[in-house]
Amino acid sequence: MLDKTSIQSSHNHKNCMQHALQAAEKVCKNKGVRLTSIRKRILELICTSHKAMGAYGLLDLYKQEDPKAKPVTIYRALDFLMDVGLVHKIESLNAFIGCLQSEKQHQTAIFICDNCKNAYEIDASSVYENLFTLSQSLQFKPQKLTIELRGLCVNCRY
Numbered sequence: 338m339l340d341k342t343s344i345q346s347s348h349n350h351k352n353c354m355q356h357a358l359q360a361a362e363k364v365c366k367n368k369g370v371r372l373t374s375i376r377k378r379i380l381e382l383i384c385t386s387h388k389a390m391g392a393y394g395l396l397d398l399y400k401q402e403d404p405k406a407k408p409v410t411i412y413r414a415l416d417f418l419m420d421v422g423l424v425h426k427i428e429s430l431n432a433f434i435g436c437l438q439s440e441k442q443h444q445t446a447i448f449i450c451d452n453c454k455n456a457y458e459i460d461a462s463s464v465y466e467n468l469f470t471l472s473q474s475l476q477f478k479p480q481k482l483t484i485e486l487r488g489l490c491v492n493c494r495y
């Protein structure tokens with residue numbers, strides 16, 4: 338779970354990264370899927386910071402290690418990482434962040450800072466539940482729910 342200190346710019350990001358990667362190994366093992374070296378490397382690149390990363394930004398970085406990499410290489414890895422729940426897509430930015438609680442069942446709300454582009458997720462299961470109950474009352478069949486809040490983070494506000 339995200340705590341307030343991990344949003345501070347001074348926090349030790351190594352811990353976030355290590356946690357995300359360790360959880361990724363566990364999640365893949367439990368699901369019986371393979372975290373290949375490409376998939377793992379893309380996840381590492383996404384988790385390098387809390388900034389949302391676009392596919393082409395990732396491609397540029399990855400190309401420094403594998404100059405033959407193509408967009409499809411990145412998209413395939415991203416599809417896998419999203420399916421397994423190791424990465425979340427930020428629809429409004431068409432970009433991605435690493436999940437820091439992939440080992441837990443959760444439903445995500447993403448807070449995006451428009452200034453530094455850092456994006457943080459929290460488990461918003463209760464909000465989802467409320468919205469699904471409302472859809473039921475409208476006899477509406479929900480397929481997809483995205484919760485993204487844009488604004489300024491604590492580091493950029495003051």
Ligand SMILES: [Zn+2]
Pocket residue numbers: 343348349350351353354387
């Ligand atoms: Zn961090």
Ligand SMILES: [Zn+2]
Pocket residue numbers: 425436437438439443445458
């Ligand atoms: Zn998550």
Ligand SMILES: [Zn+2]
Pocket residue numbers: 450451452453454455489490491492493
């Ligand atoms: Zn910010």
